[in-house]
Amino acid sequence: MTSPAIDETHDAARTSWIESANGHGCFPIQNLPLGVFSVAGDAPRGGIAIGDSIIDLKALAASQLLQGQAQIAAEAASAPQLNALLEMGAQGRVALRKAVSELLSNADHEARVEPMIIPRSAAAMHLPARIGDYTDFYVGIHHATNIGSLFRPDNPLLPNYKHIPIGYHGRASSIRPSGHLVHHPNGQRKAPEANAPLFGPTQKLDYELELGVWIGPGNELGQPIPIDEASHHIAGLCLLNDWSARDFQAWEYQPLGPFLAKNFLTTISSWIVTIEALAPFRIPQPARPTGDPRPLPYLWDEADQAQGALALTLEVGLRSQAMAAAGMHAHRIGRGPASNMYWTIAQMVAHHSCNGCNLQPGDLLGTGTISAATSDGLGSLMEITRNGSAPIELPTGESRAFLEGGDELTLTAICQADGFVSIGFGECTGIIHDGAVAP
Structure with missing residues (x-):
């Protein structure tokens, strides 16, 4: 079984302009896990945990900040379940991970990305995917x-x-x-x-x-x-x-x-x-x-x-x-x-x-x-x-x-x-x- 590659997204020196991510016990920028959330009765959609926050992948998909496989993956994650993203396999996940890691680590992107950041305390979490079996x-x-x-x-x-x-x-x-x-x-x-x-x-x-x-x-x-x-x-x-x-x-x-x-x-x-x-x-x-x-x-x-x-x-x-x-x-x-x-x-x-x-x-x-x-x-x-x-x-x-x-x-x-x-x-x-x- 081949292990996924270690790349720049795992760099211990990489930090985020989202301060709560730096030194976070679970969700530093090196993690970027996938989930499904909703806020105040909005429709559930995909997100990525970063520190005490979530980046809204539906908003990110509409932002024109992504390209290629990263954009396709974000669009797939805009649904109430992540099945379409999971079906894409490693290519989509890796492209999205690299793009989000860059956006959250480079302060040049803060002004455009910050409106897509949701406090985790304000979000309700749902099952990440439709579980068939x-x-x-x-x-x-x-x-x-x-x-x-x-x-x-x-x-x-x-x-x-x-x-x-x-x-x-x-x-x-x-x-x-x-x-x-x-x-x-x-x-x-x-x-x-x-x-x-x-x-x-x-x-x-x-x-x-x-x-x-x-x-x-x-x-x-x-x-x-x-x-x-x-x-x-x-x-x-x-x-x-x-x-x-x-x-x-x-x-x-x-x-x-x-x-x-x-x-x-x-x-x-x-x-x-x-x-x-x-x-x-x-x-x-x-x-x-x-x-x-x-x-x-x-x-x-x-x-x-x-x-x-x-x-x-x-x-x-x-x-x-x-x-x-x-x-x-x-x-x-x-x-x-x-x-x-x-x-x-x-x-x-x-x-x-x-x-x-x-x-x-x-x-x-x-x-x-x-x-x-x-x-x-x-x-x-x-x-x-x-x-x-x-x-x-x-x-x-x-x-x-x-x-x-x-x-x-x-x-x-x-x-x-x-x-x-x-x-x-x-x-x-x-x-x-x-x-x-x-x-």
Whole structure:
């Protein structure tokens, strides 16, 4: 898998005349992620985050400041969804990125561009694209091992795990951007000692710390994507929280996969951090432990192994209603590297399409929960509390086995590499509603 080129847009010395961008923790000029926003009831349209602001791509497309592929890309991004821009592939994204980077770094353009700048605080964020299909993978090996050990202590990983990227088809209709309220879903749950199941709201509401992968150009039905071409089909990444009702999951997953335990809501961060912005943060995929099987040829590419992982640190914060009332910040309950993925993003794409399945622009893939090998880097409460048997304590003295009404759960991520400016993803946040959905 070929990594996008590092160019002048990644230059650590480049700054912006938008002062909030300089030193910004997530959105310096080296990032320039794509999203869809609206202001005061206006129609949603594409934008690029820069510091505490957004540059309106619809206004930019009408400004006559762009040319060629950059102009075509901005016009494509003027719609309420970015599918047309994603379909253009790297050529359009790169041209737009370079043009916007120049406009925002050169003060000569300030007078003409400044009217197109919107405060992010004044904008409502929407899903970046129309998501036709959503597939959730299971590539976090430490999460798979931890969950397996709770139910199969003698054999935590099933025999296929190290041979095949495991995944299941999720529900695209219930994906929402950061900030959407989370209800306790209703469903069936059955205690191990009970004779019959009960119906009602989940008692084990959980989160899952994941990355989301946005598909750019798709493939024709019946035409697999070779692993060494996967990068051409990946537009960028976001944060993804696959909310989970663990008690429903334990009852319904036999014999098939997740259903009501997962399909009630998935939250994503609002911005697509493009694959081009991530170029400086590519690192080798960690070597497989001695004795692990080598993947079949369609899943193996030396270039992908050399640069298929990311120098990206993920973090989870939990803030209870009492903490919020006291003005307290979120309590960190997990932090770890994204390199804990056993399979690379390219391997996910290659496997997803190897049977001829057609991916489409705007499709979303989840990595599955990314946990570290240590207790401070676990990616779900199921793991942290050992299925509720060892609750965590919050700074207020409250305890949590699983999420409760009023809790605010936030995922964040930061990319760091020597010689480059760090970039982030923004927040992926959900607040747990006090009540359950109506039956």
